[in-house]
Amino acid sequence: MTISRKYGRTYHYPFSPGTTSDDRINSTYWQDIQQIQELIHTEKLDGENNCLNRHGVFARSHAIPTESPWTAQIRQQWQFIKNDLGDLEIFGENLYAIHSIEYQNLNAHYYVFGIRENERWLSWEETKFYAKLLDLPTVPEIKSVKNLGTRLDFEKEILNIVNQPSAFTSVDILTQKPCTMEGIVSRNSQEYLVEDFPKNVFKYVRKGHVKTDEHWTRNWKRAKLSFEKGGSHVAID
Numbered sequence: 001m002t003i004s005r006k007y008g009r010t011y012h013y014p015f016s017p018g019t020t021s022d023d024r025i026n027s028t029y030w031q032d033i034q035q036i037q038e039l040i041h042t043e044k045l046d047g048e049n050n051c052l053n054r055h056g057v058f059a060r061s062h063a064i065p066t067e068s069p070w071t072a073q074i075r076q077q078w079q080f081i082k083n084d085l086g087d088l089e090i091f092g093e094n095l096y097a098i099h100s101i102e103y104q105n106l107n108a109h110y111y112v113f114g115i116r117e118n119e120r121w122l123s124w125e126e127t128k129f130y131a132k133l134l135d136l137p138t139v140p141e142i143k144s145v146k147n148l149g150t151r152l153d154f155e156k157e158i159l160n161i162v163n164q165p166s167a168f169t170s171v172d173i174l175t176q177k178p179c180t181m182e183g184i185v186s187r188n189s190q191e192y193l194v195e196d197f198p199k200n201v202f203k204y205v206r207k208g209h210v211k212t213d214e215h216w217t218r219n220w221k222r223a224k225l226s227f228e229k230g231g232s233h234v235a236i237d
Helices: 029-033 069-084 124-133 151-162 194-199
Strands: 039-044 048-053 056-058 088-094 101-103 110-117 141-145 170-172 183-188 201-205
Touching: 029 201, 039 201, 048 069, 056 069, 069 088, 069 110, 088 124, 110 124, 141 151, 151 183
Parallel strands: none
Antiparallel strands: 039 141, 039 183, 048 056, 048 088, 088 110, 101 170, 183 201
């Protein structure tokens, strides 16, 4: 029995190369997207999906709150906001521990990408509103799409976006060289029901993204914030 419901599985675009054996693909994404009035592209950050609700801070398992060392900071923040959450469940990317990408210009370690309230996911505007009230930043918003154009043009634009560096300046942990962002997440700008999640949220992940294995937790490193690095910048050739 769980005391909190896990985050829904985000289906990949069919042209997303970064799929693994347990990933799911939305082969009818074009039909689904055409039912959406406004689509928001946000950057997919390379971290751990953490949920904050009135019961605690959760990672992959929502059976019990997490106590991992890399969630210590967000658990401290949760102590200050837990009584204000009510039925809201805040989902964000925890970048405290470095995974496959090291970000050079982080201003925080936790970035909100979605908020669930009972049986609905809040609109993007509501998400940003509540995140700001709770003093939590949101993931980088890349652009709003209201006119899809042709399917070919739509897919070309996504490929162009994901070939760019992260908004936080991305470096590959193995090569220590600049790299592109992990990918993007596209979502309906409006609210939608939990059961309709697969038809309202889509993702693209670059090929061969994951460079860490299941034992990364043994030797994890804390990501430094930009002020700790003196605001250094790394550019992609």
